[in-house]
Amino acid sequence: MSHYDLIVVGAGIVGASCADEATAAGLRVAIVEPGPIGGGATACGMGHLVAMDDDPAELALARYSLRRWEDHADLAEAEFSRCGTLWVARNETEAAGIAQRVARLEASGGEAEAVDAQALYRLEPALAPGLCGGMLVAREAVVYPPRVALHLVRRARQRGASLYAGRAVRRLGRATVTLDDGTVLAGPTLVATGCALPELLPQLPLRPRKGHLLITDRYPGLLHHQVLELGYASSAHGTAGSSVAFNVQPRPTGQILIGSSREFDVTDPAVSGPMLQRMLQRAFDFMPALRGLQAIRAWTGFRPTTPDGRPYLGAVPDSTDLWVAAGHEGLGVTTALGSARLMLDLLQGRPPAIDPAPYAPARALA
Numbered sequence: 001m002s003h004y005d006l007i008v009v010g011a012g013i014v015g016a017s018c019a020d021e022a023t024a025a026g027l028r029v030a031i032v033e034p035g036p037i038g039g040g041a042t043a044c045g046m047g048h049l050v051a052m053d054d055d056p057a058e059l060a061l062a063r064y065s066l067r068r069w070e071d072h073a074d075l076a077e078a079e080f081s082r083c084g085t086l087w088v089a090r091n092e093t094e095a096a097g098i099a100q101r102v103a104r105l106e107a108s109g110g111e112a113e114a115v116d117a118q119a120l121y122r123l124e125p126a127l128a129p130g131l132c133g134g135m136l137v138a139r140e141a142v143v144y145p146p147r148v149a150l151h152l153v154r155r156a157r158q159r160g161a162s163l164y165a166g167r168a169v170r171r172l173g174r175a176t177v178t179l180d181d182g183t184v185l186a187g188p189t190l191v192a193t194g195c196a197l198p199e200l201l202p203q204l205p206l207r208p209r210k211g212h213l214l215i216t217d218r219y220p221g222l223l224h225h226q227v228l229e230l231g232y233a234s235s236a237h238g239t240a241g242s243s244v245a246f247n248v249q250p251r252p253t254g255q256i257l258i259g260s261s262r263e264f265d266v267t268d269p270a271v272s273g274p275m276l277q278r279m280l281q282r283a284f285d286f287m288p289a290l291r292g293l294q295a296i297r298a299w300t301g302f303r304p305t306t307p308d309g310r311p312y313l314g315a316v317p318d319s320t321d322l323w324v325a326a327g328h329e330g331l332g333v334t335t336a337l338g339s340a341r342l343m344l345d346l347l348q349g350r351p352p353a354i355d356p357a358p359y360a361p362a363r364a365l366a
């Protein structure tokens with residue numbers, strides 16, 4: 001039986017970040033991943049690095065993580081592009097809330113500015129007429145998440161991590177794991193299996209939340225920022241069975257990534273024509289020029305969603321040397337690096353830089 005200081009189960013962006021962080025701290029690490037590195041939710045997302053301000057705990061984790069992303073800004077593998085985020089107000093009611101949102105982001109250590117309608121159209125001339133200004137967060141960025149996960153796993157391996165590829169963890173024991181080929185590994189274990197979490201830890205409730213995305217052919221110069229409607233948070237954090245929100249991203253290639261939808265209680269990964277249509281109609285309402293573009297591909301992915309929308313980060317209650325980092329919903333790329341640092345602090349008994357209490361897995365069992 002091989003012994004490790006840490007066994008990381010799952011190599012999505014969260015597990016990969018944890019493995020990277022652990023090897024940087026000198027730990028002897030094993031990584032277990034049945035599929036491609038970063039091939040789960042991590043390969044399906046938009047890769048927008050964004051601070052959402054409606055939940056103070058989530059904002060603290062995002063802010064902490066965004067600072068850590070700056071270390072990757074010049075990394076070719078990350079395809080880091082500092083396009084900035086432009087939030088758009090559809091009406092005066094949404095515009096009236098902007099000052100408060102700017103204040104919240106700035107209080108958390110970020111930089112944001114309100115823009116009036118004139119400035120909005122200077123920044124993004126293709127937006128539909130009649131919008132009421134918005135908020136610019138100029139330093140936010142986008143990355144290509146599966147490449148980041150691959151880079152982090154490679155770096156962990158260069159520091160000595162063992163990769164158990166093509167194999168899944170079937171059973172968790174007392175500081176041991178059994179793989180599907182019968183191999184047993186021993187050591188503290190960190191479960192980072194995203195939507196598959198209930199298979200190993202059914203006591204931690206988690207639901208998959210389906211999302212659609214579509215990518216277009218190349219149209220350099222049409223879109224400059226990641227542009228979202230200010231109402232996006234109510235789609236992201238609402239509990240509606242299904243919702244769509246305007247969210248578009250300029251890829252460094254000139255392609256435009258169009259999102260996004262959210263659906264609970266759907267497990268079929270097939271692209272749904274009606275849902276895609278609803279999502280695109282929302283996008284066309286905000287940016288009519290999108291209607292004339294050539295689509296290349298549409299796909300879906302599942303966001304790992306906890307009942308309160310916050311990830312589980314910490315020790316699994318009533319267990320021995322068992323840890324979890326999962327349930328990051330639609331922000332797991334943004335918050336992966338901060339989550340990993342927080343996990344390492346907890347594992348090594350140091351006080352984390354941000355309060356870990358809001359993410360404690362024990363809250364699920366309270």
Ligand SMILES: Cc1cc2nc3c(=O)[nH]c(=O)nc-3n(C[C@H](O)[C@H](O)[C@H](O)COP(=O)(O)OP(=O)(O)OC[C@H]3O[C@@H](n4cnc5c(N)ncnc54)[C@H](O)[C@@H]3O)c2cc1C
Nearest residue numbers: 010012014040041042045046048169194211301332333334
């Ligand atoms: C449509 C969509 C858009 C998104 N947009 C963004 C965005 O713009 N910004 C952002 O920050 N986030 C975004 N997200 C969210 C983000 O993609 C996820 O939160 C994040 O990728 C979750 O990473 P993870 O490592 O927890 O899960 P995953 O990437 O799913 O990784 C889990 C891994 O565990 C492995 N695994 C499963 N079971 C086992 C087992 N028994 N043994 C070993 N390994 C196992 C799987 O094979 C998988 O590779 C989006 C998500 C979707 C679906």
